[in-house]
Amino acid sequence: MKIVDARVVVTCPGRNFVTLKIVTDEGLTGVGDATLNGREQAVAAYLTEHVVPVLIGRDATRIEDTWQYLYKGAYWRRGPVTMAAIAAVDTALWDIKGKQAGLPVHQxxxxxxxxxxxxxxxxxxxxxxxxxxxxxxxxxxxxxxxxxxxxxxxxxxxxxxxxxxxxxxxxxxxxxxxxxxxxxxxxxxxxxxxxxxxxxxxxxxxxxxxxxxxxxxxxxxxxxxxxxxxxxxxxxxxxxxxxxxxxxxxxxxxxxxxxxxxxxxxxxxxxxxxxxxxxxxxxxxxxxxxxxxxxxxxxxxxxxxxxxxxxxxxxxxxxxxxxxxxxxxxxxxxxxxxxxxxxxxxxxxxxxxxxxxxxxxxxxxAPGLGVDIDEELAARYPYTPAALPVNRLQDGTLHSW
CATH class of the missing domain: 3.20.20.120 (Enolase-like C-terminal domain)
Structure with a gap:
């Protein structure tokens, strides 16, 4: 079962979310969350520029191999942007695997x-x-x-x-x-x-x-x-x-x-x-x-x-x-x-x-994760820049928020 499409959807129905939707040649789809609060566009770009191109044509059933490919193959490992992108792919592939088996993922x-x-x-x-x-x-x-x-x-x-x-x-x-x-x-x-x-x-x-x-x-x-x-x-x-x-x-x-x-x-x-x-x-x-x-x-x-x-x-x-x-x-x-x-x-x-x-x-x-994204509805909520606050002590020193 090959991956034929992978779409990154950024939407803001009250707050920003980044979602990856993977499509296979057998018509099965899977979704993964890639949201990084306050840095959503960084993950969206990482997925679009670096991950989606290498997913097309890969075997959707090889979850572990794909995880290792995205982690070890990037050379620059770890970090919230990279790991959120890998998470989106991994979660979407588990969703597909469950649908293929006709089972919820927990089974x-x-x-x-x-x-x-x-x-x-x-x-x-x-x-x-x-x-x-x-x-x-x-x-x-x-x-x-x-x-x-x-x-x-x-x-x-x-x-x-x-x-x-x-x-x-x-x-x-x-x-x-x-x-x-x-x-x-x-x-x-x-x-x-x-x-x-x-x-x-x-x-x-x-x-x-x-x-x-x-x-x-x-x-x-x-x-x-x-x-x-x-x-x-x-x-x-x-x-x-x-x-x-x-x-x-x-x-x-x-x-x-x-x-x-x-x-x-x-x-x-x-x-x-x-x-x-x-x-x-x-x-x-x-x-x-x-x-x-x-x-x-x-x-x-x-x-x-x-x-x-x-x-x-x-x-x-x-x-x-x-x-x-x-x-x-x-x-x-x-x-x-x-x-x-x-x-x-x-x-x-x-x-x-x-x-x-x-x-x-x-x-x-429900088979898979039991969740989906309504892409048509998501398109009605465009991305809205929103950053997390910062904290200072009473003397003005920057402090953990």
Whole structure:
């Protein structure tokens, strides 16, 4: 079965997405997500200029060989642009493979290991009362796990806090800037979780995202302060480039750690996994080289008591979510799946069979991934430049956003 066409579709039904659609000589098609938030056109160009020309005429059934060809054959390996492009191809080929077999992809990954995929939602508020109301809404919607983010007194534009129904931080062609105070943050966040636990008790899983903004000792202080509230995890406590820093965090707190939404390959997290310095790895299908490579990451994690906790914000299209669910439901060491519902416009452009019900996502049993792109509808939403914000300390020093 040969690849006869591969189209790159960039569309913006509320936010930008990059999708690769592969067509075979047997009439089967497959889709893959190639979205890189704020850098979408870079991946689109990589696909159009460097990947699509070498796909035409290749055997669509040779998924592993194609992955290795695109990874090793480029010579310049790794990086978010390259790996997102490889992920799009890999995911689309798995979609085709499933359709060829007449099976959902998870059946080709070993079948279901669970009945549904436990997801967590985002509860945020400008103040504690707003946070409590948001948590209550999520619990009413059936969520069993909730990420809690709060405004910080004296700061504006805090990450993860928005009055919009769908939070999308990439909102301007030129990055907006916000001001940050670690001291104010560390003082305030434990008081937020004290109120949440007091209000909702011990049953609900609570999570929090520090978004790379702390040093290891600051992260250790936060983790220790949050221990009485039994969080399921603190996400991205520090930038992960210096992975030795996670040892220091481990020495001071038993609060579980999740990291990895910006990881691109197994080499980004191998040390963290082997040394058991993290509890959840948050790498994604689109950013970590597709289903083929993310499965390798999760298999390594399974050997070291590390569970999955994949990123699932709205910068990942329904194509990526559909692929993630196929993997989530099959692997033995699944932990949680982030889930932010897309807009009605996005869902219309990407019709899919997965569904949310009572705190779980279900991938469905359609052959392949169970998702597609309506190219005619997608064409009605042209690309709109949108960049992620940047962060500065109160003295003007650039800081991790």
């Amino acid at each position: 080709m990954l070993g079948g279901r290991s669970r009945e549904g995929v436990t997801v967590y939602g985002h509860a945020n508020g400008e103040d504690v009362d707003g946070v409590l109301a948001a948590v209550a809404r999520h619990l009413d919607e059936g969520f069993r796990a909730v990420r809690v983010q709060s405004g910080i007194p004296g700061l504006e534009g805090v990450y993860g806090v928005s009055s919009a129904a769908i939070y999308e931080p990439a909102s301007a062609a030129v990055p907006t800037e916000s001001v940050w105070s670690t001291e104010a943050y560390l003082d305030h966040i434990p008081t937020v979780f004290a109120r949440v636990r007091e209000e909702f008790g011990p049953g609900v899983k609570l999570l929090h995202d520090a978004h790379h903004r702390l040093t290891p000792i600051e992260a250790a202080r936060l983790g220790k302060a949050l221990e009485p509230y039994a969080l399921t995890w603190v996400e991205d406590p520090v930038p992960a480039e210096l992975q030795e820093g996670f040892r220091l965090i481990r020495q001071h707190t038993t609060t579980p750690i999740a990291v990895g939404e910006v990881f691109n390959t197994i080499f980004d997290c191998a040390q963290l996994i082997r040394e058991q310095l993290i509890d959840y790895v948050r790498a994604t299908v689109v950013h970590a080289g597709g289903i083929t490579h993310l499965r390798r990451i999760f298999d390594l994690a399974a050997l070291h008591h590390v569970r999955s906790g994949s990123h699932g914000a709205t910068d990942l299209s329904p194509v990526c979510m559909a692929a993630a669910l196929q993997l989530d439901i099959a692997i033995p060491n699944f932990g949680l799946q982030e889930y932010m519902p897309h807009s009605a416009e996005t869902d219309a452009v990407f019709p899919h069979t997965y569904r949310y019900e009572d705190g779980y996502l279900h991938p469905g049993d």
